[in-house]
Amino acid sequence: MPNLFSAAGLENHAPRPLADRLRPTRLAEVVGQEHLTGTDGALTRLLRSGSIGSLIFWGPPGTGKTTVARLLAGETNLVFESMSAIFSGVNDLKKAFDLARARRENGQGTLLFVDEIHRFNRSQLDAFLPVMEDGTITLVGATTENPSFALNAALLSRARVMTFHSLDEGAILSLLARAEEVEGRPLPLDDEARLSLVRMADGDGRAALTLVEELWRAASEDEVFTSAQLQEVLQRRAPIYDKSQDGHYNLISALHKTVRGSDPDAALYYLARMLDAGEDPLYLARRLVRMAVEDIGLADPQALGIANAAKDAYEFLGSPEGELALAQVVIYLATAPKSNAAYVAYKQARKVAKAGGSAMPPKVILNAPTKFMQSEGYGAGYAYDHDQPDAFSGQNYWPDALGRQKFYEPVERGFERDIRKRLAWWEKLRAERQENQ
Structure with a gap:
């Protein structure tokens, strides 16, 4: 009787x-x-050319990066060697490079696959450069983070980035069909539950x-699960994304742009995605406050107050009740x-302030707390606006060195339409009063 606990038996x-x-x-099977x-x-196309060169595979987990790297090694007759940047250091790199050099002397090339390559620091990434340049290795690095930010320019200049996409519904359904074929049994799901399973996978x-x-472990013989039963059996997990990586930034960008684009349904979808993935609700509240001032502004002055009120409501109620706010x-x-008029105006004002930040305000609007300052003309001729017709003096408030500037251009939407009319009226009065001076 074989010993099932021996090394051979375990293998x-x-x-x-x-x-x-x-x-x-x-x-072709990917x-x-x-x-x-x-x-x-x-x-x-690269394979048809006869040389693939070094590559960076960028994409979400479970999209085939490791598998494709292994297949490329087979297609190009290179020895496949892999390591993870999480568990490897300088000594591991040196050993891998030495082995690759030894193979090269015997006429054999090496495809070195490095998973999570963005985990290496700058000096470790620099170590790849000479062995990439002299052909000792063909590097295939895999990363879930944007290479533009996660990898240094020297490495990127020597490698081509290939983007892997999250698997769509058709691709996941194809995988499920292959699983049924290999196992020789159908999934215990009705049609709706099958699609629910696809959504649970979240492109992975x-x-x-x-x-x-x-699912197969949980199902009894002849049992078929509905969508609701599937979620109960599998204890459905939230869609996967690392809050510190691209998924976080992609979804908050999508939320911001759908709010800006006046699509409440899409905006609610991305809000739900982020909350479902465990995003900090107060981070979302802060971003909503920013949207109120950046994209709505004075077109609806209540937007900022309502956004702040939602933040306060969430802090008071907590989850899940506060999520409704x-x-x-x-x-x-x-x-x-x-309207982004206030946002644009502030940016322009900052730019002018930095360029002409030392320009002296006109003396007419400066206080004169001492006799010397009075003798120098500080505050002389100041017109108190509330004492003027229409509570508007029309006097100049700009430094002489700068002259009058125009930053704020209210739009013809919402409350800013009224502000636009008001500014136009004051501009007319200003011109009239300066003409009469």
């Missing part, structure tokens, strides 16, 4: 995860990345297959008239 009987068993053996691996894909193929394994302000801001 022979070790279960392989479904994601590993379904790993593609050819580039799903969801047709722009790279399809007939006219970028990687397919590996996550989809892990959920499939959990955030949803309410998202709807309010998305449906409010839009």
Whole structure:
């Protein structure tokens, strides 16, 4: 009787995860990345040219970066060697480079796959440069972070970035069909539950297959789950994104732009996505306050107060009740008239202030607390606006060195339409009163 606890026994009987068993053996079997691996894909074209060069694979987890790197090594007859930047240091790099040099002397090339390459520091990334340049290794680095920010320019100048996309519904459904074929049994799901499973995977193929394994383990013979039962059985997890990485910035950008674009339904969707993923609601509240001042401004002066009130309501109520206050302000801001006039005016004023920050205000609007300052003309001729007709003097408030400037241009929307009329009236009075002086 074989010893199942021996090393050999463990190796022979070790279960392989479904994601590993379904790993593609050819580039054509990779799903969801047709722009790279399809007939006219970028990687397919490189392979046809006979040389792939060093590459950076950028994309979310579970999109096939490691698999494609392994397949490229096979297609180009290179030895595949892999490491993770999380667990590797300078000594590991030196060892990998030495092995690659030894292979090269024997006429064998090396494809070095580095997962999470953005985890390396600048000096570690610089260590790749000479071995990339002399052909000792073909580097394929994988990262979930934007290479423009996560990697240094020297490395990027020597490698081509390939973008991997989250798997769409069709790609995930294709994976589920392949899983059923390999296992020889259908998923215990009705049609609606099948689509729910796709949404739970959130574009991650590996996550989809892990959920499939959990599902088969949970199902009794002939049991078929509805969407509601599926969520109960799998204890549905939130969509995956790392709040410190690209997913966070992509979704807050989407929320901001949909509010600015006056689409309350899309804005609510992105708000729900972020809350569902565990985003800090107070971070979202702060961003909503910013949207109120940047994109609505004085077109609706109430927007800022309402955004602040939503923040206070969330702090008072907490989750989940306080989330409704955030949803309410998202709807309010998305449906409010839009103006960035105050935002633009402030930026222009800052620019002029920096350029002419030492310009002296006209003496007429300066106080004269001493006799000397009075003798110097401080405050002389100042017209108190409340004593003037229409409570408007029309006097000059600008430094002589600068002359009158124009920053604020209210739009013809919302409350700013009234402000625009008011400013035009004052401009007319100013011209008349300066003409009569």
